[in-house]
Amino acid sequence: MSVIGKSEIRKDVRLKVTGKAVYIDDLSFPEMLWVKVVRSPLPHGLIKRFNPSSALAVQGIVSVLTYKDIPGTNVVPIVLMDQPLLAEKVVRYIGEPIALIAGEDRQAIEEGAREIDIEFEKLPPILDPLMAMKEDSPKIYGKDNIFSHHRIRRGNIRQGFEECDLVVENRYTTSYQEHAYIETQGVIAVPYEGRMKIYGSLQCPFYVQHAVSSVLGLPYSQIEVIQTTTGGAFGGKEDVPSLVASQAALVAFHTKRPAKLIYTREEDVESMSKRHPAVIDYKSGVTKEGYLKAVQVKYVLNAGAYSTLSPIVLWRGTVHAVGPYKCPNVKVDSYAVATNTVPCGAFRGFGMPQITFAIESQMDELANRLHIDPIEFRLRNILRKGDRTVTGHLIKESMELEKTLKKASQIGWKREREISNGYKKRGMGIACNYYGVGLGAGGRHLAKAGAWVSVLSDGSVNFAVGTTEMGQGMETVLSQILANELGVKYERVSMVPTATTQVPDSGPTVASRATVMSGNALIKAARPIKKSIMEVASKMLKSPISKVKLADGYATSGTKRIGLDEVIDKCFQQRKIMSSQGWYKAPYTSWNKATGQGKPYFVYSTGTNLAEVEVNTLTGEVTVKRIIAVHDVGKVINPQTAAGQVEGGVLQGIGYALFEDMAPAGGKILNTNFSTYILPTAKDAPEIVSNFIEDPYPQGPFGAKGLGEQPIIGVAPAVINAIFDATGVRIRDLPATPEKIIAELNSHHPTFIPLGRR
Amino acid sequence: MIKVKFKVNTEEREIVTEPTKTLLEILRDDLGLRGTKEGCGKGECGACTVIMDGKPVVSCLVLACQLAGCQITTIEGLSRDGKLDPVQEAFIEEGAVQCGFCTPGMILSAKALLMGNQNPTDEEIKEAISGNLCRCTGYIKIIKAIQKAAKAQRAALAPNTSGGTRKNRDQ
Numbered sequence: 001m002s003v004i005g006k007s008e009i010r011k012d013v014r015l016k017v018t019g020k021a022v023y024i025d026d027l028s029f030p031e032m033l034w035v036k037v038v039r040s041p042l043p044h045g046l047i048k049r050f051n052p053s054s055a056l057a058v059q060g061i062v063s064v065l066t067y068k069d070i071p072g073t074n075v076v077p078i079v080l081m082d083q084p085l086l087a088e089k090v091v092r093y094i095g096e097p098i099a100l101i102a103g104e105d106r107q108a109i110e111e112g113a114r115e116i117d118i119e120f121e122k123l124p125p126i127l128d129p130l131m132a133m134k135e136d137s138p139k140i141y142g143k144d145n146i147f148s149h150h151r152i153r154r155g156n157i158r159q160g161f162e163e164c165d166l167v168v169e170n171r172y173t174t175s176y177q178e179h180a181y182i183e184t185q186g187v188i189a190v191p192y193e194g195r196m197k198i199y200g201s202l203q204c205p206f207y208v209q210h211a212v213s214s215v216l217g218l219p220y221s222q223i224e225v226i227q228t229t230t231g232g233a234f235g236g237k238e239d240v241p242s243l244v245a246s247q248a249a250l251v252a253f254h255t256k257r258p259a260k261l262i263y264t265r266e267e268d269v270e271s272m273s274k275r276h277p278a279v280i281d282y283k284s285g286v287t288k289e290g291y292l293k294a295v296q297v298k299y300v301l302n303a304g305a306y307s308t309l310s311p312i313v314l315w316r317g318t319v320h321a322v323g324p325y326k327c328p329n330v331k332v333d334s335y336a337v338a339t340n341t342v343p344c345g346a347f348r349g350f351g352m353p354q355i356t357f358a359i360e361s362q363m364d365e366l367a368n369r370l371h372i373d374p375i376e377f378r379l380r381n382i383l384r385k386g387d388r389t390v391t392g393h394l395i396k397e398s399m400e401l402e403k404t405l406k407k408a409s410q411i412g413w414k415r416e417r418e419i420s421n422g423y424k425k426r427g428m429g430i431a432c433n434y435y436g437v438g439l440g441a442g443g444r445h446l447a448k449a450g451a452w453v454s455v456l457s458d459g460s461v462n463f464a465v466g467t468t469e470m471g472q473g474m475e476t477v478l479s480q481i482l483a484n485e486l487g488v489k490y491e492r493v494s495m496v497p498t499a500t501t502q503v504p505d506s507g508p509t510v511a512s513r514a515t516v517m518s519g520n521a522l523i524k525a526a527r528p529i530k531k532s533i534m535e536v537a538s539k540m541l542k543s544p545i546s547k548v549k550l551a552d553g554y555a556t557s558g559t560k561r562i563g564l565d566e567v568i569d570k571c572f573q574q575r576k577i578m579s580s581q582g583w584y585k586a587p588y589t590s591w592n593k594a595t596g597q598g599k600p601y602f603v604y605s606t607g608t609n610l611a612e613v614e615v616n617t618l619t620g621e622v623t624v625k626r627i628i629a630v631h632d633v634g635k636v637i638n639p640q641t642a643a644g645q646v647e648g649g650v651l652q653g654i655g656y657a658l659f660e661d662m663a664p665a666g667g668k669i670l671n672t673n674f675s676t677y678i679l680p681t682a683k684d685a686p687e688i689v690s691n692f693i694e695d696p697y698p699q700g701p702f703g704a705k706g707l708g709e710q711p712i713i714g715v716a717p718a719v720i721n722a723i724f725d726a727t728g729v730r731i732r733d734l735p736a737t738p739e740k741i742i743a744e745l746n747s748h749h750p751t752f753i754p755l756g757r758r
Numbered sequence: 759m760i761k762v763k764f765k766v767n768t769e770e771r772e773i774v775t776e777p778t779k780t781l782l783e784i785l786r787d788d789l790g791l792r793g794t795k796e797g798c799g800k801g802e803c804g805a806c807t808v809i810m811d812g813k814p815v816v817s818c819l820v821l822a823c824q825l826a827g828c829q830i831t832t833i834e835g836l837s838r839d840g841k842l843d844p845v846q847e848a849f850i851e852e853g854a855v856q857c858g859f860c861t862p863g864m865i866l867s868a869k870a871l872l873m874g875n876q877n878p879t880d881e882e883i884k885e886a887i888s889g890n891l892c893r894c895t896g897y898i899k900i901i902k903a904i905q906k907a908a909k910a911q912r913a914a915l916a917p918n919t920s921g922g923t924r925k926n927r928d929q
Contacts, residue, residue: 009850016858017846017865019793019833026792180893182797182805182859231795231859232893265798471857471894640853640899647896648856674802674891682884682897 002551003480003490004702007640011475011495012229021229024186024201029258032188033062035251036109037261038099038116039271040091043125043340043667044140047089047098051117055101058115060108063255065100070250072217076243077210080147083306083343085215085246091120092140092305093342094668095271097243102251102259125340127667129302130279132337140305141338147303148311150318152332152596154390160294160329164285167294168365172282172358174734176662176669177275177655179347180679183231185272186262187245189252196249198225202241203233203468204508209500211242212249226499233470234652235346238510239309240272269672273308273345274662276301276336278354284362290372292327292381295390299334299355304343310336313344315442317351319600322390323359324401324434325381330390332596341667346510348649349713352435353656357734360431360717364724374430374721375409382432392597398697398705400632401606405432407691408608408630423617426625427726431714432608436601437706438513440589446507447586451521453482454579455529457572459565461486461493463525465518466506468498472708473641474514480637481519481701485526486533487550488564503581512605512706515637517584519701525582532576537567587699603697605705607631609650611718612686615726617745620738622723624654624686631710632693635703639692646690646711653715655680661735764825766791767835773822781820782806785832793833793862797891804890807863808832814870816863816889833862836869844910845869845903852903856894864890868904876912880905 015021052064067074067086076083087098099116103109126132132145139145161167187200189212196216202208205225213223225245230237244261251259263272281298299317303310318334349356367377382401388394414428439447452464463482469475479493486493496502506518530550538545543557554561571578587602610628615621627650636642659678663670671677696703716734724730729744763772766789773788785791785808794817797805801819808817809831836843845868848854855861864887871878871886878886883904884897892900 007853010853010855012858013850013853013855016855016861017833017842017849018837019791019862021858022792023795023859025796180891181857182803182891182893183795183857184797230857232857234893265800265803473856644853644856644895644899647898648894649896651896652893673798673800675800679891679893681888681891682901683888685884685897685901688896688898 003484004637005639007638008476008480008490010473010641011479012469023183023231024188024199024228025262027188027199027228029188029190032258032260033102033104033251033255034106034109035248035259035261036101036113037097037247038101038113040087040094040096040098042091042120042122043094043127044123045091045120046123047087047091047118048121049119054117055112055115058108058112060104061101061112062104063102063251065250065254069254070215071253072215075214076246077214078239078308079311080307082141083308085243093340095342096305097247100247100251102255125667127339127341129300129337129339132339133335140340145338146335147307147338148314148336150315150334150596152318152321152330152390154392154597155329157294157296157329157331161285164293165288166366166369167283167285168362168369169283170362170732172280172361172732174278174354174357175660176277177347177660178269178662178677179234179236179274181232181234181236184263184265184268185240185244187241187248188258188260189245189248190258191252191256195222195224196252198223198245198249199228200241200245201230201237202227203237203470203510205468205498205500206466206505207239207242207508208245211246215246216249216253224499224501227468227497230468230470234348235350235510236273237470238346238508240345266672269677270669271342273343275347276303276310276313276344276354280355280358282358282362284366286366286370288370290370290377290380292325294329295322295327297321297332299332301336302339302341302344303336304339304341306343307336308343308345310344312442313346313351316436317355318596319391319436320352320434321355323356323363324383324432324606326383326387327390341664342669348652348709350511350709352713353716356431356433356713357717357720360714361720361730361732364429364721365730375405375413378405378432383434391600393599398603398634398695399606400693400695401432401434403693404606404608404630404632407693408610408628411689411691412610412612412626412628425615425617425726427613427615427722427724429611429718429721429725430608431717431721433710433714434604434606435512435710435713437516437603437605438586438601439507439511440601441591441598444589449506449517449521449584450503451518451525451582452503453522453525453529455486455568457569459488459492459568461488462496463493463522464496464502465498465521466503467509467514467518470509472645473638476641477515477637478518478522482522482526484702485523486530487552489553512708512710515704516700516706517586519704520584521582523582523701524584525580528577528580532571532578533567536571536574536576537562540567540570603705605631605633605707605710607710607714609714609718611722613719613722613726615723615741617727620742620745622658622736622741624719626687626689627715628689629711630691630693631707632695633707634697634700634705635694636692637702637704642692642707643690645707647688649711650688650715651680651685653712654684654719656712656734657716657719658735661737760823762822762825764828764830766830767832775822777821777823779822781817781825784822785817791832791834795859795862797859804867805860805863807866807890809866809870812870812873814867831866833866836865843869845872845907848903848907848910852899852906854895854899854903860890860892864892864900868907872908872911876908876915878908
């Protein structure tokens, strides 16, 4: 029986339910120092004086380090190389690192930090991205404060709008979203015979390796990065651990002692990356028959003080800026803008939840104004096999959005709404999305993955990959893929902790790429071993190789079968190859920067979310009653972990839609813990119906595409569209807090009645 | 400094400590019980939940001076002789774990609920774990797992079964 499509028990679960899984803060080393980061209290300023002497006088303080102590380059390398590890003369956001304090215990470093004497000269901050884009604004990056600009040009936008019967134009804005991984950032750097070992909670060991190498001025070969059990990431441990690890490594380098750096929650929220706030001007036009004719978008991300991953986040948002629809005339301009605020970066969905909120709100409004059912309206416009995306990419395979839309509709779209009782109004909303799997043309040089497989003489199997487990279930899914490929039992397969020394640089663990990339690399690594096993099994079974099958711990041929342990033992006696490397390169992608045309991704996952809400029109509170989430992922490897990804993404999406709001004042984030930054709790969890469409992607491992990020993307717009359906009020500024809904209800007399109420 | 005596899982402990040291620090640093996790340090996330005299508490808000004579149960004390508690078993079977960082606290909140309520409704479960934040799972599988554990516990406690020893333990 195949182990693909089976809910095998998670590999890591037993350690996690018994409290035995080792996270970074659970580790310690002899002689270990504690590290604290001294940060800027100003959004913009000059460092006039820095005097560590009274801090150094504190008992237990061993070292205070600044940028002057960096032996390599004072840059956290990622895309544009603009972010210093430690500020030199200028600070550009509240929370920017200035110095590192190392001491014998936590008490000492807290006290030492209070004793640091720094004098600043205030500079006027720029906090708003639209202000920063103005010509006469002060410049904090380059000549125009713009880190990155992407565009799409297709057809003739002016003519396109002229041919439309209805044009709708709106501004959409979104708030920050905090990753809120429950384990904060943390790293331990251990100097070891001239090398530096980094243990940490992280997604991308190779990013960390390169950053630490650059900061310490040591070759990559001398930096070893080992991932510890990682307590949630969601993109928040993509590039950021490069910073955290370099800080710890700098201390370890100078003191020659292990250095531990664990961020407090407040420090983490104040200084670490988040989902970018966005300002989106969206204009779309349709014919009266309901066909999308022209779309014009200006998409602005508040990137913060340094560019980090913003150019790539912006690029993904740009590629998908029209949604999974056909449209002949398109003009998209997108900008990642520098401000004196905390740098934003990767967060599940990567520039897409913001733009999808705008896209799907527009689609809903167009459908309503045209008096066309929102599902029917989408069916007229969605991408199918044989269509071209707005970037000109001809979709030849694996595009089953229509099936997700129809399935979601079949499960729960009711034309007749439940009668709303008095002040509590019920409504339903829908949102579609597509998602380019992997890094695409924006990160082509990293679109590769390695794997190592070793079958041992007792028949058990070890494997290593360069991507990481961070809770999403990769270890389990990859174990299933390898078990299926070799025909061994799932229980016999185990992954060794991800480390830079195991396999070559396999790029980051992001973009829903681990299943496809590491899965394919594993299958390739297993090939020579499988060949050994087949040859020996063929002889033992006295059967031609073509008739031998490996499955479920046996080699079989017709009615004859033999245990694989026995075959493997024989392989070892015959000194066959039983350990091997695999390497997988992603299929071709392309992008023309001037026109925004090309094949930006090799395949897309797609999905439809349907939300049912109840709005209390007296208080403005929204209760999500049910989410139906249907995703086309090629092939589900493990139904339980796949549903887990959807359920978690849905709740993050509900938080994004309704509660999660960050209120910076003068560049300072005021809600830095969970009593003021409101996350969804169990009481906010609605009924979630997750469903999968399986149309195997021929180049995916056993037909699989990616899933991880997709579940969050369409949730907020589905909820917002449902609020509109219930009340006639359209919220264009996320999150849709009760205050905003009440204000709209009180001030706004709907000019058109939601379709479901006609 | 004060001297406090209290019981952690099956062992009597006596420590000399600052009276303001938190139970979380005592468990992790002094007693080496690192299954209890710190997520926020302010009693806002629930990751450090342990059971104190039958009730779930966030150990980051319990001070050493409150501990005298108390019985503390941590995640390490939930399984006995390698045999997992029904709540742990159910979390495994239902896939109620992803990154696992909230899991020990979540399991102990669930355990505390089931010690006092053998047949909880979904609403009672949601209430009981509403102080335990989980960012990965969406809570759906956690709620299912707790229902499953409740059912397993009821079956074990039903008459004419060999659940007698477990009954004593759960009380």
